[in-house]
Amino acid sequence: MLKELLSGAMETTQPAASAPAPAPVPASSQTFTPSSAKSADPPHLLQTPSVSSTKSEGMVAEPRDPPSSASLHPPEPSSSAGPSHASSSYVITIPSCSGWFSWDQIHNTERRILPEFFDGKSASKNSEVYKYYRDFIIRRFRVNPTRKITLTDVRRELVGDIGSIRRVFDFLEEWGLINYTPLAKPSAEDKKGNDEGLEKKETPRRICTNCKSPCSMACFTTDKADIILCARCFVRGDYRPGLSSTDFRRLNITEETKTDWTDKETLHLLEAILHYGEEWKKVAEHVGTRSEIDCIARFIKLPFGEQFLGPEGSINGNPHKEKDEMTTKSIEDNALEQGSPKRMRLTPLADASNPIMAQVSFLSAVVGSNVAQAAAQAAVSALPKVEIASGFTVNDEKLHSAADGAKEEDSPAVDQQAYSEILSVAAAEAQAKLETEQKDVERYISDIVQVQMKEIQDKIIHFEELEYLLEKERLQLRHMKDLLFEDQLTYLQHNTRPISKGAEGQNTKSNNHVP
Amino acid sequence: MRFFTPGAAKASIKFRMPTAENLVPIRLDIDVDGNRFKDAFTWNPSDPDSEVTNFAKRTVKDLKLPSTFVAHISQSIQNQLSEFHSFEGQEMQIKEKIVPIKIDLRVNNTVIRDQFLWDISNLESDPEEFARTFCKDMDIGDPEVGPAIAVSIREQLYEIVTQSVSSARETRIGKKGRRASDTLTNSKAGITMDLGKLFGSKGSVVRKRKEWYLYEPIVDILSNEEVGALDAREELNARLKRKLDEKDESFQTRYSHG
Numbered sequence: 001m002l003k004e005l006l007s008g009a010m011e012t013t014q015p016a017a018s019a020p021a022p023a024p025v026p027a028s029s030q031t032f033t034p035s036s037a038k039s040a041d042p043p044h045l046l047q048t049p050s051v052s053s054t055k056s057e058g059m060v061a062e063p064r065d066p067p068s069s070a071s072l073h074p075p076e077p078s079s080s081a082g083p084s085h086a087s088s089s090y091v092i093t094i095p096s097c098s099g100w101f102s103w104d105q106i107h108n109t110e111r112r113i114l115p116e117f118f119d120g121k122s123a124s125k126n127s128e129v130y131k132y133y134r135d136f137i138i139r140r141f142r143v144n145p146t147r148k149i150t151l152t153d154v155r156r157e158l159v160g161d162i163g164s165i166r167r168v169f170d171f172l173e174e175w176g177l178i179n180y181t182p183l184a185k186p187s188a189e190d191k192k193g194n195d196e197g198l199e200k201k202e203t204p205r206r207i208c209t210n211c212k213s214p215c216s217m218a219c220f221t222t223d224k225a226d227i228i229l230c231a232r233c234f235v236r237g238d239y240r241p242g243l244s245s246t247d248f249r250r251l252n253i254t255e256e257t258k259t260d261w262t263d264k265e266t267l268h269l270l271e272a273i274l275h276y277g278e279e280w281k282k283v284a285e286h287v288g289t290r291s292e293i294d295c296i297a298r299f300i301k302l303p304f305g306e307q308f309l310g311p312e313g314s315i316n317g318n319p320h321k322e323k324d325e326m327t328t329k330s331i332e333d334n335a336l337e338q339g340s341p342k343r344m345r346l347t348p349l350a351d352a353s354n355p356i357m358a359q360v361s362f363l364s365a366v367v368g369s370n371v372a373q374a375a376a377q378a379a380v381s382a383l384p385k386v387e388i389a390s391g392f393t394v395n396d397e398k399l400h401s402a403a404d405g406a407k408e409e410d411s412p413a414v415d416q417q418a419y420s421e422i423l424s425v426a427a428a429e430a431q432a433k434l435e436t437e438q439k440d441v442e443r444y445i446s447d448i449v450q451v452q453m454k455e456i457q458d459k460i461i462h463f464e465e466l467e468y469l470l471e472k473e474r475l476q477l478r479h480m481k482d483l484l485f486e487d488q489l490t491y492l493q494h495n496t497r498p499i500s501k502g503a504e505g506q507n508t509k510s511n512n513h514v515p
Numbered sequence: 516m517r518f519f520t521p522g523a524a525k526a527s528i529k530f531r532m533p534t535a536e537n538l539v540p541i542r543l544d545i546d547v548d549g550n551r552f553k554d555a556f557t558w559n560p561s562d563p564d565s566e567v568t569n570f571a572k573r574t575v576k577d578l579k580l581p582s583t584f585v586a587h588i589s590q591s592i593q594n595q596l597s598e599f600h601s602f603e604g605q606e607m608q609i610k611e612k613i614v615p616i617k618i619d620l621r622v623n624n625t626v627i628r629d630q631f632l633w634d635i636s637n638l639e640s641d642p643e644e645f646a647r648t649f650c651k652d653m654d655i656g657d658p659e660v661g662p663a664i665a666v667s668i669r670e671q672l673y674e675i676v677t678q679s680v681s682s683a684r685e686t687r688i689g690k691k692g693r694r695a696s697d698t699l700t701n702s703k704a705g706i707t708m709d710l711g712k713l714f715g716s717k718g719s720v721v722r723k724r725k726e727w728y729l730y731e732p733i734v735d736i737l738s739n740e741e742v743g744a745l746d747a748r749e750e751l752n753a754r755l756k757r758k759l760d761e762k763d764e765s766f767q768t769r770y771s772h773g
Contacts, residue, residue, distance in 0.1 A: 132647075136658075150577035157658035159643045159650075159665045161538045161557040163566060 092145055095176040106131060113171055116164065133158055133168045141178040148179040261290075261298050269295055356419065380427035383420060530602045530680055533672055535639045537561070539599045540669035545587045552584060555666045557643075558592065560599055567592050607680040612636060616671050618732075622663045624742055625655060629732035633668075635675060642668035653734050 100107045106127055111118045117130035136158060141149045155165045172178045261269075265287055272286035272295075284292040364372035531537050536559070543554040554574075571588040574580075618629040629649075634640065646665035655661075722730065737745070 129643075150573075152574050152577035155556065156554075156662060159646045159661040161536065161559045162570060163559040163562045166566075166570070 092142055094180060098175045098177055101177055103135065109175075110134070110171070114167060116167070129160065130168065133160065133165060134172065137169060137172055138177055265290065266298070266302070269298060273299065356422070376423065379420070379423050380430075383424045383427065528607065530605050530607050530676065531638075532669070533635050533638050533640060533676060534669070535641050536643075538669065539596065540666045540673055541592055541595050542666070542670070543588060543591050545584060545591060547581070547583055547587060550581060550584075552578075552580060552588075556662060557666060557669060558596065560596055564593070567596070602677060602680055605680050607676060614671075614675055616668055618664055618667055620660075620663050620667055621737075621742075621745065622660045623657055624737050624739070625657050625660055626735040626737060627655075627660065627664065627732070628735075630730055633672070635672070642672070649732070653732060655734060 094101065100109060106118075110130070114130065118127060137149070137154050140154060140157075151166055151169050154169055155162055158165050169178075173180075268287045269283065269290075272283035275286070276282040280292040280296055284290060284295050287295055290298070367375070532539065538557045539560050541556055541558045543552060545552045567589050568585075571585045571592070574588060575582060575585050612635045613632045614635055616631055616633045618627055620627050642665045645668065646661045649655075649664060650658075650661045
């Protein structure tokens with residue numbers, strides 16, 4: 001149906017129609033293709049042209065009167081009703097009333113509103129020219145969709161008379177095909193039920209009116225014109241000629257917009273850390289409204305945060321106990337089950353069922369982790385015998401601290417010997433593990449060294465081969481050189497002696513023949 | 516085959532631009548308090564006058580110029596338009612004439628030099644299309660070059676055409692014996708090509724090889740320093756010229772009263 005409509009006017013599609021390589025537009029890394037530019041709705045909209053040309057309220061400033069204004073389309077959320085094209089990092093939106101637009105065709109609406117190009121009155125104003133203007137303007141706008149393009153930008157680069165260019169430009173602007181940003185329309189915003197396309201934070205973000213980027217550090221505002229500038233624009237002096245730098249006053253936002261962590265957020269944070277440990281990405285997800293960096297920063301700032309930062313091996317009962325208290329206090333729901341293995345790992349010593357362990361934990365809590373560690377090591381080294389018992393369940397991280405989470409199945413009677421036995425067993429186990437580790441490390445190193453050697457060897461072989469080939473080539477060249485020399489000589493001989501002296505020439509040739 | 520001799524066909528028509536679209540080239544060069552605004556574009560003379568003021572306002576707003584420019588711009592455009600309109604009622608003589616058009620422009624970083632023949636009597640010619648094709652063929656990256664070429668062509672055509680109007684007036688008023696072709700050949704507008712020589716028995720339509728270099732378009736891209744240097748030189752020349760003009764004026768006024 002489209003083809004019939006256009007067959008009369010449109011000639012062969014010009015190269016300008018192809019989106020990938022537009023000559024007038026500076027190279028841009030757009031990714032939208034002509035096929036995707038065809039809106040998803042053309043069939044519907046075109047079959048009912050009167051409805052499609054009806055503008056939804058509030059979409060565009062001046063409502064035009066279509067020939068038969070039937071029922072108004074209920075204003076759809078402006079951002080994604082029309083086709084959205086992903087282009088670099090922006091999403092280009094056009095109002096639903098302009099859904100008919102497509103790169104390859106000229107729609108009835110365009111013909112109706114800009115008849116000068118289509119009535120054939122002037123030979124140089126035809127549909128090709130119109131298409132060229134339209135495509136150029138729209139493409140130019142889409143290079144930087146956050147910035148409104150002006151007529152002056154465009155008319156300086158388009159060949160043609162100002163009046164026609166202006167009319168095309170105004171048409172496109174009115175119908176939202178250029179300079180259309182949903183954020184700029186207050187009525188459109190009201191109709192948004194959710195945050196479609198808008199990322200509203202809880203705290204008001206200041207957006208610089210000039211460069212449309214959020215102001216982070218400080219912003220400058222003037223009462224004269226209701227303009228907010230970020231620091232960069234202010235320094236650059238990019239404001240209207242009517243204003244001067246003295247009209248602006250400065251507002252610091254660095255701390256204003258950053259809210260304090262609510263209790264709920266802190267709660268979530270701690271939960272998440274308990275669950276995920278140090279996977280900040282997951283923690284941030286769990287918290288929800290904070291970024292990874294914020295979470296980490298907040299965590300560090302928490303009163304007990306520092307103590308969590310070390311490797312879990314060196315952390316003894318003290319922080320764990322405190323954390324227990326904290327968690328039991330602050331966690332309302334039972335996020336932590338009693339038997340969860342992580343908890344056990346973290347707080348093996350707080351297991352009150354084992355009185356020895358309880359004592360050890362108490363002692364180490366009293367003296368502090370470092371001291372406890374030193375004492376244990378001393379005890380280990382002093383013990384003569386090393387007994388390796390079986391039935392250990394030791395976690396790898398606890399190797400280097402005496403107060404390890406070494407759980408014994410049955411603990412003998414509470415006396416010194418049992419205590420030292422436990423220690424020695426732990427120490428022996430630790431030793432064994434240490435040795436295996438060392439051996440592993442050595443093995444790896446030797447492996448690496450071997451691999452390197454092999455590499456070098458291979459290289460040497462390769463180079464030798466190359467050398468060999470080159471040598472052969474050199475010999476060949478030499479041989480050819482000799483042949484050439486011979487040929488040259490014979491040629492000279494023939495030339496210098498005339499044919500009559502052929503015999504002599506032969507003799508001389510044979511005489512002068514240089515091997 | 517009949518050969519057209521120059522001066523044979525004297526079509527006398529109403530004044531208009533010898534192009535398909537009757538568009539006027541407008542050039543703006545406004546200097547107010549040290550702010551200089553230069554621009555050139557094509558205007559449709561049948562647009563209403565309100566367009567002029569709208570355009571001026573819009574341009575000033577878009578380019579963030581001081582608002583004093585609005586008046587200057589509108590006035591300049593109006594002047595040029597009324598000059599065009601003043602020619603409109605009169606008659607001009609277009610003969611079978613081929614004129615050389617020369618392009619010698621510098622637009623931002625691109626320098627274009629070209630020369631070609633244009634048929635004045637072809638009232639359907641299209642400088643815009645020429646400019647578009649030129650830019651496409653020569654692969655010119657800067658999109659501002661196209662309009663500049665179109666405007667330049669139009670200006671030259673405009674000049675030729677206005678000359679023909681004034682000479683048409685002269686022939687009517689002047690002596691009988693004088694042939695219009697003489698005055699026109701002596702005009703500064705352009706040197707007419709002797710078509711008879713070209714299309715005569717000895718000539719051919721194919722250009723001689725040794726002349727090719729004359730008609731080849733040259734497109735140069737300058738570096739930023741060269742552009743800066745050229746700009747500075749032009750600025751200097753313009754200033755000197757202005758000073759000389761002022762001197763001339765004062766000289767005239769001083770001695771004209773005497």
